[in-house]
Amino acid sequence: MQATYDTKNRRGSAVAEVDKGVVLSQPIGFVSVSPLFILLGIFFFGPMIALALAIFDGGVAAAVPLFSDVLRDELFQSVALRTFRISLVVTVISVVIGYSMAYAMWRSSPSVRSVALALIMFPLFTSIVVRTYAWTAMFTRFGIINTLLLKIGLIEKPLAMLYTEPVVLIGMVQVMLPFAILPIYTTLLGLDLDLLRASAICGAKGRQTFTKVVLPLTKQGVGVASVLVFVISLGFFITPAILGGPKSAMISNMISTEVTTFYNLKGGAVMSVLLLMVTLCLLFIASKIGSIAAHYRR
Numbered sequence: 001m002q003a004t005y006d007t008k009n010r011r012g013s014a015v016a017e018v019d020k021g022v023v024l025s026q027p028i029g030f031v032s033v034s035p036l037f038i039l040l041g042i043f044f045f046g047p048m049i050a051l052a053l054a055i056f057d058g059g060v061a062a063a064v065p066l067f068s069d070v071l072r073d074e075l076f077q078s079v080a081l082r083t084f085r086i087s088l089v090v091t092v093i094s095v096v097i098g099y100s101m102a103y104a105m106w107r108s109s110p111s112v113r114s115v116a117l118a119l120i121m122f123p124l125f126t127s128i129v130v131r132t133y134a135w136t137a138m139f140t141r142f143g144i145i146n147t148l149l150l151k152i153g154l155i156e157k158p159l160a161m162l163y164t165e166p167v168v169l170i171g172m173v174q175v176m177l178p179f180a181i182l183p184i185y186t187t188l189l190g191l192d193l194d195l196l197r198a199s200a201i202c203g204a205k206g207r208q209t210f211t212k213v214v215l216p217l218t219k220q221g222v223g224v225a226s227v228l229v230f231v232i233s234l235g236f237f238i239t240p241a242i243l244g245g246p247k248s249a250m251i252s253n254m255i256s257t258e259v260t261t262f263y264n265l266k267g268g269a270v271m272s273v274l275l276l277m278v279t280l281c282l283l284f285i286a287s288k289i290g291s292i293a294a295h296y297r298r
Helices: 002-025 028-055 060-072 074-106 110-125 128-139 144-152 165-189 193-201 206-217 219-234 238-244 251-260 265-297
Strands: none
Touching: 028 265, 060 074, 060 265, 074 110, 074 165, 074 219, 074 251, 110 165, 128 144, 128 165, 128 238, 165 219, 165 238, 193 206, 206 219, 219 265, 238 251, 251 265
16 A cells, blocks of 8 residues: 555656656746846846945945944834834734625625625726825815714814824725735635535534634635735835825835935935835745745645
């Protein structure tokens, strides 16, 4: 029995090696992905090289004080903490709402799924600037919300809601919801429905099935959604600038101000590099956590 199992393993490995050799031996494989490398070289590595030249044009000894000055700047520290706090809150809200919507879609009929998926994808084809300015029309002193509250009689004078952090959170969550829903929904679609039936046969109720079966099996989708939303939120620029103003500025807004207003190109480059380093570290940690979790699942 063990010999038969070893033979099958060797046969499968041999087939895999043959398939791998056939794929790698085809020149069309590199040609098909070469446009991707060209785009990465122009639009990603090109700006990174430009930032490095701006920072290290005077050598490493001249670059160290630049990083030290930025890291010791109290304004940068407060903006960085605000950026991480807002990104974390947006991630939590987006993932909670996104999981609820994805779960509702998964339990719905195919026709309802198609309509809901179209509605979720539709904002992705609309400019963020347009969607953000739509929120300003709602939260101004004479916007829809204040007008409605005045007519109902809940308030006596318009509320100053615009240029506050809660409005920034609302605008960012609205933008990030599709990025939270889609990974979770894809994970839910991959669940084996026989597990749910087995849970029901064993006497588990709906809430027990969700907490003991569905939720543990969709942790990977939740993790992907959380990392994706958090990393994208770190680099938000338009929404904080339009809805939040200077009091809710994030790192991207500070970088823009340093470069365009104060013409501090090196300071803006250092902040950009620091933000990139934090993002790459978070992605590396997330990938390691995912690898460890996958190892223990085996």
